[in-house]
Amino acid sequence: MAPDIHPLMLLVASIFTSNILLANFLGMCSFISISKDIKSANGLGMAVTVVLVITAALNWAILKYVLIPLDLLYLRYIVFIIVIAATVQMLEMIIDRVSPGLYMALGIFLPLITVNCAILGVALFMEIRSYTFTQTLFFALGSGLGWWLAIMALAAIQKKIQKAPVPAGLQGPGIVLFTIGFMAMAFIGFSGMVNVQ
Amino acid sequence: MADRPADILKDNLWFNNPVFIQILGICSTLAVTNNLTNTFIMSMGVMFVTGFSSFTVSVMKTLIPRKVRMIVQTLIIAFYVIILDILLRAYLPDISKALGPYVGLIITNCIIMGRAEAFGQSNGPLLSFWDGITSGLGYAWVLMAIAFVRELLGFGTLFGIPVLPTFIPRWTIMVMAPSAFFLMGGLLWIIKTIMLKKEANSGA
Numbered sequence A: 001m002a003p004d005i006h007p008l009m010l011l012v013a014s015i016f017t018s019n020i021l022l023a024n025f026l027g028m029c030s031f032i033s034i035s036k037d038i039k040s041a042n043g044l045g046m047a048v049t050v051v052l053v054i055t056a057a058l059n060w061a062i063l064k065y066v067l068i069p070l071d072l073l074y075l076r077y078i079v080f081i082i083v084i085a086a087t088v089q090m091l092e093m094i095i096d097r098v099s100p101g102l103y104m105a106l107g108i109f110l111p112l113i114t115v116n117c118a119i120l121g122v123a124l125f126m127e128i129r130s131y132t133f134t135q136t137l138f139f140a141l142g143s144g145l146g147w148w149l150a151i152m153a154l155a156a157i158q159k160k161i162q163k164a165p166v167p168a169g170l171q172g173p174g175i176v177l178f179t180i181g182f183m184a185m186a187f188i189g190f191s192g193m194v195n196v197q
Numbered sequence B: 001m002a003d004r005p006a007d008i009l010k011d012n013l014w015f016n017n018p019v020f021i022q023i024l025g026i027c028s029t030l031a032v033t034n035n036l037t038n039t040f041i042m043s044m045g046v047m048f049v050t051g052f053s054s055f056t057v058s059v060m061k062t063l064i065p066r067k068v069r070m071i072v073q074t075l076i077i078a079f080y081v082i083i084l085d086i087l088l089r090a091y092l093p094d095i096s097k098a099l100g101p102y103v104g105l106i107i108t109n110c111i112i113m114g115r116a117e118a119f120g121q122s123n124g125p126l127l128s129f130w131d132g133i134t135s136g137l138g139y140a141w142v143l144m145a146i147a148f149v150r151e152l153l154g155f156g157t158l159f160g161i162p163v164l165p166t167f168i169p170r171w172t173i174m175v176m177a178p179s180a181f182f183l184m185g186g187l188l189w190i191i192k193t194i195m196l197k198k199e200a201n202s203g204a
Helices: A007-015 A028-034 A038-067 A073-098 A100-114 A117-128 A133-161 A173-188 B005-015 B018-022 B036-059 B066-091 B093-102 B104-108 B110-118 B125-155 B177-203
Strands: none
Touching (some): A038 A133, A073 A100, A073 B066, A173 B177, B018 B110, B018 B125, B036 B093, B036 B110, B104 B110, B110 B125
8 A cells, every 4th residue: 555656756755845844843842952053963963864764664664564463553652662762772872882983973962862753753654654665764764864954954044143133032942933934935845846645 | 840739830821831931842733733623632632641641750750760760751651642542543533634643743742751850750649740731731822822823814714614704815824834933933922022021120
């Protein structure tokens, strides 16, 4: 019953037309709090992309080979969240061992990712739209890249905003939300290019 | 921190409203705000989960080792979300379908974990339950306000009932994602201005 979309189309669509953050509102919490400087935005974006691809693949396999055959679909929320938490923990340990440099760059962001809605969101979208394995991989990769792109863009814009005269009541999250709104409008301009549902 | 029920209510609805102060937890719910009915059901769901998970965390606070409390809290929340999902599917199948993945995403709603961690850990069960419910309520009214504007201007309806005459053009933008960001930003702007004014008055 998998929808008949070419994986590459799905990749483009999930980066631009249905950006996980700007169209589906997922991953807002860390998005707003981390987007203050470009360096950490980059680190977080990279970490989200990596974790997304790994957990989506794992969750797909678990869904297909464990939950559906055993008729335990209602347990999927708990299973998905455990898989995500465990993956993040494992990644943290592995990266710490293998590459201390990368750990310095990514390490502090990893725990934040467990509660990032985008990760769970991709797993749930993949389940509801019944993607195949390849489609899931490309969808997860695209969503991660889209999120990364959005947070980098916002961080860069925020740098400019810091120098701009913003009304007192609008400072802080208010102006950030307006900025995100304009970004979302720009991304809507891409729609019509590819459609995904 | 206030500890009388009335103070908690006031705090959570206005002074310390989780949405205004920390922009927490809008991920899962902002997406459904183009329709009042869905927003209402979703907010009720969040209230239910916040209340009961704060209650459970508070009851179990002496049993949970501090080191693993995050994961235990997540599991408690997931437990209530599953109950909510099954209830919705049984009694409101249409809405459950429309909400899609967003019901499951209540698990990662930061408000719930935040309340359980900040309040449930250090207060009695009943007070924590009340705190959770009122936090959910504070969250609900903000989202309902946004949904009200979006549905009214986007579709000309409220709760699916047509209210605007047809000669008023519909704002397509209100149905789409960006409007939620704009309305949220605008609401924050108004509220922060009111708060700043109050502060200036009480300071002078």
